[in-house]
Amino acid sequence: xxxxxxxxxxxxxxxxxxxxxxxxxxxxxxxxxxxxxxxxxxxxxxxxxxxxxxxxxxxxxxxxxxxxxxxxxxxxxxxxxxxxxxxxxxxxxxxxxxxxxxxx
Numbered sequence: 001x002x003x004x005x006x007x008x009x010x011x012x013x014x015x016x017x018x019x020x021x022x023x024x025x026x027x028x029x030x031x032x033x034x035x036x037x038x039x040x041x042x043x044x045x046x047x048x049x050x051x052x053x054x055x056x057x058x059x060x061x062x063x064x065x066x067x068x069x070x071x072x073x074x075x076x077x078x079x080x081x082x083x084x085x086x087x088x089x090x091x092x093x094x095x096x097x098x099x100x101x102x103x104x
Contacts, residue, residue: 009035010033010035011098011101012033013030013032015030018056018057018059019057019058020041020043020056021054021055021057022046022047022049022054023049026057027045027046028045029044029046031058034094035098036083036091036095036098037082038069038080039056039081039083040079040081041078041079041081042078042079043077044077052070053069053070053071054071055067055068056081056083058094060097063093065094066086066087066090067083067085067090067094068085069081069083070082
């Protein structure tokens, strides 16, 4: 198993979902853990694709955040995604949400 490369603190989740868009169609994923630079998700039902980049829609604390992500690895239903492009304001909102989630 690869060593952990994310230096940011991570918040772990259960029962929190996001939409990963494949060819413009949303597919539900469950968040496993999230940091400011990436996340690990559990894929639920999605088609096989050769694409390695995906828009991700995440609703946290009543706010919808968008990020462009890139697949880092996939093992079974688990997948690691790196955030490669996020709006500055949304990135700040995500960091604030993560600080609160890790403090709880």
